[in-house]
Amino acid sequence: MEAIMSCNLDVTSVWVPGQEVTSGQRIKLMEEEQCLTNNGLFRDPAMESHDFSSSRNNYTCTLTPELIAKAREELQEKPEWRLRDVQALRDMILKEHPHLRTRIDDSFLLRFLRARKFDYDRSLKLLVNYYASRRSWPEVFKNLRPSNVKHVLDSGFLTVLSQPDPDGRFVLCLRPGKWRPNDYPFVDNIRAMYLTLEKLIQSEETQVNGIVILADYNGVGLSQASHLGPFLAKKVVGILQDGFPIRIKAVNVINEPRIFKGVFAIIKPFLKEKMAQRVVPPLGLPPRCLRCSSLLRRIQEIQSPDLFGFVNEFAYPFPQYRIPPGTEMDGHPHGG
Template sequence: MALQHESIDLGSPPTEPSPSAAHSWFPAPPPPIYTCTLTPELVAKAREELQEKPEWRLRDVQALRDMIIKEQPNLRTRLDDAFLLRFLRARKFDYDRALELLLNYQAGRKAWPEVFHDLKPSTVKHVLDLGFLSVLPNPDPNGRYILCLQPGKWKPNDYPFVDNVRALYLTLEKLIQPEDTQVNGIVILADYTGVGMSQASNPGPFLAKKVVSILQDGFPIRIKAVNIINEPMIFKGIFAIIKPFLKEKMAERYVLHGSDLRSLHRNIPPSVLPQQYGGIAAHLDMAAWSRVLLDCEEEFIVEFCQPDPLEGVVLPDDAFLDGDSAGGQDEDTFRALRSQLYYCY
């Protein structure tokens, strides 16, 4: 029943980006062994805004890892450096709050199986083809990618609303991979053109609360602004459903522009906006983000569509020992080994 530990390939990454993904306009997935990719400017920004000290970064990751192993021994989660850094950065290197966020992240995956079961891009291709969401190819001057939502394109008779949530979650998972995003955060642009009573009455308060809980309490991403444009009169009713679940800080980041593009441009410059929003960038290509996600199908299968990665696997007894006990290997080399093992945890 038990497998030999040699079956774990420690010399190769858990996933390999497809050739098409490697040539995408969006950054490729990070390697399994953490290497900082932040520019000196972003290192300084992370230090100032997130209390991230480069010289203590991996020490802080190890401290969070130790907390998880000690306080949550039954939690099945990745423990590699790059993954845990997302949660530390999202909570400004507060260990307790980072652990709470991680627990919420994992609890959400278990509590909402209709969202997370068999979660991969091909299962939401109809959402992507419809244009319900996309990501603009150029970040804003603050380095933040812009997630563009067009809820008016969805009709309740097309497919269940939960499919939109699935596509949104996959998008967030992809957006949070680059370290730039972990430091800079993202901006949401929601165009409510075409939204009527049928969309407003669906999903309802219960589903709305679950979506909001993912965005502000259950996912390691910093949402810096939510720009609403072309909102109909009925949007007041929609926002009345959402607002009770928003924290004050998040509610203050909602900006309603109506049809005033000049107001929008004060928040998102025309240089990165497509033509339909008064910008000078190319017309919004709804298929571009779809290609990014679909090119990463195998990556998401590994992340969301596999059984427990350690089921039946016996790891070597010394796999998680300190570098001094690792048969003479130097600390950096052993950290690389542990990072790959923790990825499989």
């Protein structure tokens, strides 16, 4: 991570979603992407010799005392054993998956331990799934970089509220009704969402608190719903449940259209029971109850956004994105 810190880019004039891109901002964005490429954070043929084996054991905890206590209670994270647990996971990776090209630094591995409550075996499985999904779905992960999803964020399909809820959880807002199938393929929405999750999970606070998803189905019709089949639903749900180190604490649905029952029927078979129980409101709840959601009341307390439009703002400028390195599941030993 030392190389990342050396990218002293001026972020004050870089494009953020909703703004026109000037020539100067475009250059800044290109500089950011080139900087990330040079540091091995984007897949590039020149990076095939990058040393993924360095553990770079310079982790410094940034959690508040309150979050340390929360992590101990909810995630079984004991500060006095933290680095021991990280080393145990690192040893398992090197022993059981010696050809997996992955970062093994403390900060990176902690994401997976926290996501699986410091269960070594489950954390390792999550890490392997994280990289396996990249290889199995190249349409999503090929050339996955900020400039290639600008059009998605401009469309309003996805945003993150600028402030967390009272429980410290960032709110990822999805508005599938904003997507126009004739403008770009649905897979671009997945790319933008994945990139956003990568940014969110860099925060230790998010690793402990998790996130909530607020899905506004206003404007969703057959033109959008017809693109979500079982194959796509299975892959998306698979990544969110078993292939990414983030804790999704709730999925709140508002403006549920009549066709939502059909959409949910496609998704539900792939949801684990625990995740299905976190979808609020449960399928069949009368629409008049949607505005009573505790999450919506909390959001009103924070920012009072238009509940049917949300905040037209993205919480993170693109230059702050840091994409973990691409990988191959075999043929690239750690080396070093």
